[in-house]
Amino acid sequence: MQVKKHAPQLKHFRFHASDPKDREAQKHTMVHDLLQYDIIITTYEMAKNPAVTSLIRNTYFNLCVLDEGHVIKSLTSQISEAVRKIHCQSRVILTGTPLQNNLVELYAILNFLYPKYFTTPEKFEDAFNITNNQIDPEMLLKANKLLKLFMIRRLKGEVEKLMPKKIETKVCYDLCVCMYLSAIGTSMCISSFISFYWTYFRFYALYLRLKSFGTRVFS
Numbered sequence: 407m408q409v410k411k412h413a414p415q416l417k418h419f420r421f422h423a424s425d426p427k428d429r430e431a432q433k434h435t436m437v438h439d440l441l442q443y444d445i446i447i448t449t450y451e452m453a454k455n456p457a458v459t460s461l462i463r464n465t466y467f468n469l470c471v472l473d474e475g476h477v478i479k480s481l482t483s484q485i486s487e488a489v490r491k492i493h494c495q496s497r498v499i500l501t502g503t504p505l506q507n508n509l510v511e512l513y514a515i516l517n518f519l520y521p522k523y524f525t526t527p528e529k530f531e532d533a534f535n536i537t538n539n540q541i542d543p544e545m546l547l548k549a550n551k552l553l554k555l556f557m558i559r560r561l562k563g564e565v566e567k568l569m570p571k572k573i574e575t576k577v578c579y580d581l582c583v584c585m586y587l588s589a590i591g592t593s594m595c596i597s598s599f600i601s602f603y604w605t606y607f608r609f610y611a612l613y614l615r616l617k618s619f620g621t622r623v624f625s
Contacts, residue, residue, distance in 0.1 A: 417443050418446070418447055419432075419436075419443040419447070421436060422449050422451075433461055436465065437461070450488075454484045454485050462492060464493075466494065467492065468494065468496065469494060470498070471497075471500065472501075472518075474500070475500055475518075476503045476511070476515070479515065486518075490517075490518055490521070499519065509530040509531070509549055510527050512530060513527040513530040516556065520556075529545070532545070533549065534546055534549070
């Protein structure tokens with residue numbers, strides 16, 4: 407366990423059990439002996455479990471840390487709603503993928519960290535959405551600057567010194583017409599391109615047949 411490895415001086419309590427009897431015993435510990443521990447470790451499944459959610463909500467923590475915090479990128483998921491009701495003084499999120507498809511995922515993370523400042527996702531929704539091919543370069547630049555204020559980024563090479571260096575091989579070649587059109591996302595152009603040449607080849611085939619017919623008649 408990471409706590410034993412990096413912070414052996416801290417006393418921790420593992421609040422997770424699938425057996426109902428063990429869960430009740432752990433709940434008793436959380437109620438009566440909580441102050442004996444420096445760290446409480448639990449899972450997202452426990453945080454959203456109706457049997458323990460009220461206990462977690464009624465407990466005040468100095469610090470709440472979410473590992474793999476991108477699981478709360480959906481504002482309406484059970485996990486996201488459960489962890490947002492945890493009472494704490496400070497919050498930290500650990501994640502390798504702060505956003506993937508749209509800026510609302512970034513808003514969901516920032517809203518968890520600073521709910522008083524990030525209260526509505528509208529501006530995030532209008533700025534970037536891969537699904538709808540919606541991109542606002544100016545807002546993306548602002549989001550990048552905003553993220554730098556709250557994020558401490560560590561590369562893999564900084565964390566794991568024994569990791570071999572990444573090898574990149576670049577192969578340059580000319581794009582054909584279809585690849586170029588696909589790259590710029592103009593599927594309509596591709597359709598028109600194919601339709602044009604299909605019509606062209608049909609007329610050309612008809613022209614060859616007529617030419618061959620005329621040669622046979624007049625020869």
